[in-house]
Amino acid sequence: MRSIPLYSAFVLLAALRPSAAQSIPPEIAEIRLRVAGIRAQMAEVTASAEYVGSLFTRDSTARLMVSGMRNPGMMAEFAFHSGGPPEFRDADDLSGRGVVIVPVAAWETGAFAVAALIDRWQAVGRPVVVIGSLAGKPELPTLRHLVPNGAPDGLRANATINEVANLIAAWTFYVEFVASATRHAWQPGILASIAVPNADDSNARVRFRAPGRAGAVTPIPAGQLGNQYLDRIDSLLTLAARPQHQALLQRAADSLRSARAAGHRLFVGACGNYLNRSVVADSIGSPFRPVLAQYEVVAPMLQRGARPGDALLWFGYYGYDCPHLQAAGPLQDANYKVVAVSDNLPPQFPPNVLVAVPLGWRLPEHVADVPFNGEGAGSASSVDALLHYLWLKRLVGTP
């Protein structure tokens, strides 16, 4: 084991003089614009949340759902996530009632799909909430509920960054739905983070609609939780935009480029909710070969043709090793180089770790405060991880 001085923020602070002229990475600049856009259109978000809150008040069996087949990242994000809802459902399973969330990254390429999906879900009695841009939205007569993602247009050139915006908009919508439920005098169950003692036990017991006395819930005003969530995202963007952090990202990208120049292959994998599934589908024009790391990381790399000395861009969760997946030891044993990106990174790393990039988010996430749940509601970890993935993907580039 050796420590990595380059990783240490203290050493970085001393070694790297921030340049006043250093520009903001385009990913951060664009996401800031989207956050501002969502904030400016908060009334649209709360209107959709209020519709769902009201609907669910009348139908206690209804749940939130996403198509796991069509949106595997979004499904993984909400299926079992701290700060999120229990009993989140896969819309592809036709049993059960509820509202289907359909994200669209660009109307230019997604309008057909959205039109078809609205037809399909509404035909079986499931209302649809679309997450996408107000700008460039085609006139779809069946589209009644739109959560804006703040994008300036519906063009596919912005589709990649809009994926992050959709994730932010989805969580903003969710926390506003939580607030709406309190205004209808009921309390939604919220999953606890794994960092909380007895989380497994409490998560096994929590239900989408917490049992309780009618009228015992303090109503939360519309817009309050959504703006808190967006404030947290803005804070993470500020942390990520620090010159030291930018320099570290550049160093991580350079190490991967060097590995590639030396003839090694580059892979990417993640154990966090959203990226774990979404990187797998990102095979077009990427510098990385994606691997699905469900319960282990080395076996899927071998299946994709990895050889000793190849490099992995690894997104951990709650550390380099994830709560449900050991990464550090197996990757070292297999002699793979690693760029490790995670919150809660350990102070020392095995020698195969080229660079370690700390993420700004922390467990327990406490993204938006709710009076009935000490841990709050909403999650920002996947937004932070996805931002860094897109950022590194651009910096590494294709040869």
Next chain:
Amino acid sequence: MNSLAALTVRLAPIALLFAPPIHAQSRSLEIDELERRVTIIRSQLPQITALAEKYVKFLGRDGSGRLLISRRIDPAFFLEFLGRAGGPPDTQDADNSGVSGLALLPVRHWAGNGLGIASKVEELRSQARPVLIIGPANGRPELLLSNAPFIDNGAPTGDRADASINGIANMIVGWTLYTEVVSAATRDGWQPGVLLSVLMPGASAHNARATFKMPGVTPDPIPGGGLGTQYLDAIDTILTHAKTPVHITLIDTVAARLRTLRDNGATLYAGSCGHYLMEEIPHDALSSKTFSVLPAGGSVPMGTRASTRGDVMVWFGYGGYDCPNADVSRTFEDLGLRVVLASDHPPASPPSNVIAEIPLPWQLPDGIVPLPFAPKRMAPVSSVDMALHYIWLRRLLATP
């Protein structure tokens, strides 16, 4: 194609999705014809339900529970029902005489085929395997086949000229029939197994356990006609989406670009990773000169590289550009092929060699008809949609 022209194709004016056409457009003859076929198939639903009820007792017997399809008569139809998500487990080749089951004979045309089909019917019957023919009622040789159970695909004639669209109509009949077999089975007291897409969690375990007749399960009965109607409704929906003015304009524009490239010396290839088209395109290339095919879809020997540079591949993806079973995007780029991508899920950042995209109206999950038991949905529509677009483009690109 220059980048501006490519952009014009990519930037289909989505805002006009449901707007009336500004310029005169060509109609999609294929959509009109398939809509007519669906109407005819729908009118036969009582007979289809009755046939399903007739055969379900046979299919429920031990050892007989499977569909048999003659691979020799229609390899694309065979592949459509082989290991298909939303379809039956254990489909086998009717040309293998050692396997019991209900044999489906999909007939695309009677011209030059009647005697061979009659002979196949006799052969299957002599092996105690019941036979059901799907094909054109018009032009059917009554003397030879009047006793054979039959579902009309609605073709106006039995001529060879309609073979391609009849293949699609037969596929629609096949899936409608299968939905009715499933509901008839529940009324007969047993639950058919239905395969689950590999894109779904737990698919491997589900599919390994699935048998044509699931043992020890008695489902609630599903009324006759309901599932078939839902399947035909879904087909009508994708046809409605496909004939929106902007989509027709897009297809016309793509075809015009491809004609220009061909006139400038490019070879046009076609390929797919979807079940039906994976067999249909190579077989079609034997008689149609519009598209060429690469060996094994995209797994092309290195020696072919030089000959494909600058040529165009019209690629029908499944679930995106790179399909669950075929990682083709890098291969096409390496081969120097320009690509027209027809897919349900275009990539966010297409490689620079993708010169045009055709969004397909069908969407995952492919199985479109809800079921009250696992895997909760059945009967895919993707192959109908992809094959429609293939023959549509083929007509627009046909050389005079």
